[in-house]
Amino acid sequence: MLLAIDCGNTNTVFSIWDGSRFIGTWRTSTEWQRTADQYYVWLSTLMRFQKVEADITDVIISSTVPRVVFNLRVLADRYFNTRPIVVGKPDCLLPVDVRVDAGTAVGPDRLVNTVAGFDLFGGDLIVVDFGTATTFDVVASDGAYIGGVIAPGVNLSLEALHNAAAALPHVDISKPQAVIGTNTVACIQSGIFWGYVGLVREICARIKAEREREMRVIATGGLAPLFQQTVDLFDAYQDDLTMHGLTVIYNYNKDNA
Numbered sequence: 001m002l003l004a005i006d007c008g009n010t011n012t013v014f015s016i017w018d019g020s021r022f023i024g025t026w027r028t029s030t031e032w033q034r035t036a037d038q039y040y041v042w043l044s045t046l047m048r049f050q051k052v053e054a055d056i057t058d059v060i061i062s063s064t065v066p067r068v069v070f071n072l073r074v075l076a077d078r079y080f081n082t083r084p085i086v087v088g089k090p091d092c093l094l095p096v097d098v099r100v101d102a103g104t105a106v107g108p109d110r111l112v113n114t115v116a117g118f119d120l121f122g123g124d125l126i127v128v129d130f131g132t133a134t135t136f137d138v139v140a141s142d143g144a145y146i147g148g149v150i151a152p153g154v155n156l157s158l159e160a161l162h163n164a165a166a167a168l169p170h171v172d173i174s175k176p177q178a179v180i181g182t183n184t185v186a187c188i189q190s191g192i193f194w195g196y197v198g199l200v201r202e203i204c205a206r207i208k209a210e211r212e213r214e215m216r217v218i219a220t221g222g223l224a225p226l227f228q229q230t231v232d233l234f235d236a237y238q239d240d241l242t243m244h245g246l247t248v249i250y251n252y253n254k255d256n257a
Contacts, residue, residue, distance in 0.1 A: 001054045003080065004246040005072055007063035008109065009132040014043055015243050016054045017250075022243065024052040032067035036074035059084035060250045062108040062242065085253055087112055087246070095119075095252045097144040109242060110137045111145060116245030117218050118143035120238065124213060126204050127241070128234070130221030132156060134196070136203055138211070149203050154196055154223050161188065175229055197230050 002017040007030055015025040026046050047054065059076035061084050063069050069086060076084040085092050087108040096115055098106055109129070114137050117127045123141035128134065133156070136149040152160070154173055162170040171185045173192055181187030200217075208215050219227065219234040220241035228237050238244070 001056050001058075002247065002250055003056045003059045003076075004243055004250070005059065005061045005063075005084075006109070006112075006242045006246065007061065007065055007068050007072065009064055012068070013243070015240075016047075016052065016056065017243075017247050018054070022240070023054065024050060025240075025243070030065055030068060032065060032071075034068075034071060036071045036078055039071065039075045040079045056080045056082075058082055058250065060087070060246050061085070062087040062112045062246060064107050064109055085250060087249060092249065093253050093256055094249065095143070096139075097142070099140070099144050099146045106145065107135075110135060110148065112242050112245035112249065113137050113220065114139050114143070114145040114245075115248050116238070116241045119248045120241075120244065121216060121218060121236065124211075124215045126207055126215050126217045128200060128204070128217060128219050128221075128224070129241075130154060130219070130223040130227070134199070134221075136207065138207060138215075149207070151199060151203075154192060158188070158192060173223065173226065175226060193226075197227060197233060200227065200233060 004015045004017055006013045010030060011027050012030045013027050015022045024047060028042060059080055059082055061069060061072050073084055076082050094111060096118060100106060113127045113129055117125045117139050123139055123143050125139035127137040132153045134151045134153050138146050138148050140146050158173060162168055171188050174189055175193055176186055176190040179190055179194060181190045204217050216235040219237045224237055228234055
């Protein structure tokens, strides 16, 4: 079975793929100091607790935090006796082209989202990922990654606002009852929610205009369901887009080994 690991700036997700479906998914905070032994104790304990039995034979990793990759490699080697596939490394093959400026390093998560989006929805896509950053990945008609946009993430913006303005409280993001807030919390929630709705709508409109074609907008990431409440902002929502992309890349590498 395949252990797929998606390491983001905030959280790291471990999922076990049995060839047809994910039989277990677990999330932990991303900490580069965590050792391979600690990962294994944590993962094996959760597997036993949820009665997930899996003979892990392969591992694939996507990580936006380079310092974490070493211990994840050790985890794969020491406990699963396998050399992991690491997205973004030269020996990891991708089923799509990457067309960006020479010398540009594209985040592995963006490559994985591109692969997954093309596999599930075809080409001419804008993939909006609500993570630590809010990213927009542009997928050409043939599935190639051709660039995108990076904006501050929703929670990052809320944290920055709280830290920079002593009088403003930290609030949780939610869809406000009205645009005009009648208290401080409601004012902040309205500014963040409708501000990001406007950001997503305007950036997607400008991408479509620049590409001079219709493009479908696919949302993923933890806060995507919240913004999906807004009519016509997205054409589809896929909660496990990154994990699906990892399975596609894994199969592609196995088929072309």
